[in-house]
Amino acid sequence: MKTIGILGGMSAASTQIYYRKMCEITRQRLGGLHSPELLIRSLDFAKIEKLQAGGQWDEAGYILNAEAKALERGGADFIVLATNTMHKLAGQMMRAVGIPLLHIADATADRIKKAGLHSPGLMATAFTMEQDFYIDRLKAAALQPTVPDAADRAEVHRIIYDELCQDMITTASRTIYESIAQRLVGKGVDCVILGCTEVGMLLNQSNVPVPVFDTTLIHCESAIDMALAQ
Numbered sequence: 001m002k003t004i005g006i007l008g009g010m011s012a013a014s015t016q017i018y019y020r021k022m023c024e025i026t027r028q029r030l031g032g033l034h035s036p037e038l039l040i041r042s043l044d045f046a047k048i049e050k051l052q053a054g055g056q057w058d059e060a061g062y063i064l065n066a067e068a069k070a071l072e073r074g075g076a077d078f079i080v081l082a083t084n085t086m087h088k089l090a091g092q093m094m095r096a097v098g099i100p101l102l103h104i105a106d107a108t109a110d111r112i113k114k115a116g117l118h119s120p121g122l123m124a125t126a127f128t129m130e131q132d133f134y135i136d137r138l139k140a141a142a143l144q145p146t147v148p149d150a151a152d153r154a155e156v157h158r159i160i161y162d163e164l165c166q167d168m169i170t171t172a173s174r175t176i177y178e179s180i181a182q183r184l185v186g187k188g189v190d191c192v193i194l195g196c197t198e199v200g201m202l203l204n205q206s207n208v209p210v211p212v213f214d215t216t217l218i219h220c221e222s223a224i225d226m227a228l229a230q
Contacts, residue, residue: 001037002227005076005099007067009042010083011165014197014216018082021220029224036227039074041067045165052085052127061092068097078102080223084196084215085125088133105134107222108193108215109141115211117191119144121184123177123203124195126157134195146189152180156199164198177202185210 004022008015019040026036043063051060064086068079078100081087087104094101112120120138122145128134129147138145147153159173181192181203191211194200200214 002077002229003037003039003075004223004227005068005071005074005079006038006040006082007043007064007071007079007093008040008082009045010048010086011045011198012042013165013167013201015040015042015082017197017200017216018080018220021217022224025221025224029228036224039071039076041071043067048086049161057089058092060086061089064089064093065095065097068093068101072097072099078223078226080219082197082216082219084134085127088127088131090133102219102223102226103137104215104219105137106141108195108213108218109138109143111218112143112191112193112213113141115191117211118142119146119188119190120213121146121148121181121187121189121192121210122195123148123156123180123184123192123199125160126153128195129153129156145193146184146187148180148184152183156180156196159202160196160198164196164201169201174202174207178207181208 006018022036026034048060071079076099080102084104090101120143122129135145155176163173184192191213192208194203194214197216200216205212
């Protein structure tokens with residue numbers, strides 16, 4: 001079994017999900033007392049969020065690059081960045097790093113294509129929905145992504161940072177997310193990407209009327225596939 005290096009803490013809520021899901025998946029695949037071999041670096045998200053809000057992406061990239069190198073030195077065979085938004089810095093993060101990154105958008109696009117779908121709606125942070133680093137990756141995989149309108153994007157972003165990243169789950173916010181997903185369906189999407197690692201705390205296949213692709217779960221499954229590959 002290969003050792004998975006998880007770079008997390010962005011937020012801590014999603015990193016907890018990564019650890020739990022990877023353990024569950026490994027136990028399901030191998031049985032008994034098996035669990036994945038992991039190295040985890042969990043950052044203080046308050047520092048990263050401040051850099052995000054201030055547009056100091058280069059400084060954030062230096063931090064991620066140093067952490068990726070630390071995971072490599074620690075013996076990780078590949079890296080999982082446990083956040084969608086910070087994949088904006090994937091290139092800078094992996095400079096002079098000799099082990100591969102399992103990119104969350106690539107894993108998600110592959111799963112959507114295997115399902116025979118092509119027009120995903122994307123619910124994520126404003127950075128992910130409004131900048132090209134993620135959407136262009138989906139387009140490069142021959143998908144046609146759609147994002148919510150401006151007011152809905154702002155609300156999705158607010159709930160992520162003000163509530164979900166702090167482990168707050170409310171019925172009111174779940175209803176808001178369900179309504180936004182429904183409006184995306186009204187725009188003609190054939191599936192919905194839960195494109196922030198916390199969005200799955202409110203949405204899942206039971207409350208969205210089209211196929212749902214939870215990037216966190218897909219990323220975890222793909223990581224275990226990679227770890228167990230010969």
